[in-house]
Amino acid sequence: MNLPKSLKLPLYFTSVSPxxxxxxxxxxxxxxLFLLLLGVVVFMQAALNLSMDYFDxxxxxxxxxxDTLFPIGSYLIEKEGADPVRVRIAFVLxxxxxxxxxxxxxxxxxxxxxxxxxxxxLAVSFMYVLPPFRFxxxxxxxxxxxxxxxxxxxxxxxLAFGDHIGFxxxxxxxxxxxLASAIRYLHHLPEDRQDGTRVRAFRIVYPLILLPGFLVTLxxxxxxxxxxxxxILAIIHYVLLPRDVIPISRxxxxxxxxxxxxxxxxxxxxxxx
Numbered sequence: 001m002n003l004p005k006s007l008k009l010p011l012y013f014t015s016v017s018p019x020x021x022x023x024x025x026x027x028x029x030x031x032x033l034f035l036l037l038l039g040v041v042v043f044m045q046a047a048l049n050l051s052m053d054y055f056d057x058x059x060x061x062x063x064x065x066x067d068t069l070f071p072i073g074s075y076l077i078e079k080e081g082a083d084p085v086r087v088r089i090a091f092v093l094x095x096x097x098x099x100x101x102x103x104x105x106x107x108x109x110x111x112x113x114x115x116x117x118x119x120x121x122l123a124v125s126f127m128y129v130l131p132p133f134r135f136x137x138x139x140x141x142x143x144x145x146x147x148x149x150x151x152x153x154x155x156x157x158x159l160a161f162g163d164h165i166g167f168x169x170x171x172x173x174x175x176x177x178x179l180a181s182a183i184r185y186l187h188h189l190p191e192d193r194q195d196g197t198r199v200r201a202f203r204i205v206y207p208l209i210l211l212p213g214f215l216v217t218l219x220x221x222x223x224x225x226x227x228x229x230x231x232i233l234a235i236i237h238y239v240l241l242p243r244d245v246i247p248i249s250r251x252x253x254x255x256x257x258x259x260x261x262x263x264x265x266x267x268x269x270x271x272x273x
Contacts, residue, residue: 017263039101050091150177171216178213
């Protein structure tokens with residue numbers, strides 16, 4: 001079995017990034033809390049990925065880009081032959097484990113505000129893929145992705161570590177959320193109606209999602225200096241995108257690499273300053 005493709009492993013860093021950056025911001029203290037928070041986001045990401053595979057199979061969505069590291073559709077079931085029932089059981093178990101880690105964080109830190117953040121995060125995550133909501137099929141996928149991988153996970157992690165949530169951390173949460181939304185928009189573009197607004201307006205909307213988040217770091221000019229390389233790469237990535245939706249979605253690896261680079265550089269910035 002091709003685990004990286006089946007479990008969409010390259011996308012997991014999108015979940016890990018907020019926790020890693022906030023841990024750096026807190027001075028790399030309380031490694032046990034860092035590991036618990038990793039458990040929350042990694043198992044929730046696994047639950048979402050597996051549930052998407054299951055419902056894509058259930059709804060007969062076409063498998064696309066299966067020759068790349070970022071296939072669209074139910075690769076695990078359609079190509080690897082996984083039993084749909086077992087996939088459903090697996091995503092439920094992963095969600096339960098994630099909630100277990102989250103409960104442990106609340107109990108051990110006594111930060112009960114996290115309960116509110118956690119409930120909202122759970123609702124947003126599952127409304128993304130589960131019926132009858134299925135935001136990922138109704139044009140709200142980027143909003144859900146922005147909240148899940150940006151403000152909710154970043155601010156939730158900061159609350160857990162007892163950090164001050166100032167403008168910079170809030171701005172970083174916006175940057176991470178917008179990068180995650182850009183990944184989602186580009187990657188799933190072939191699943192949108194080809195005569196719909198999302199496809200026709202892609203050249204206008206995509207850069208509005210991709211680029212402005214970097215400018216938030218201008219609040220601390222040195223922070224912007226740290227992310228100026230991925231900012232420039234993001235501009236080049238956008239300018240050189242092909243015209244058709246399938247070739248566009250095959251450039252998912254580029255925006256994922258930009259997101260990883262941005263997160264690593266922000267982690268280094270907070271470790272130094």
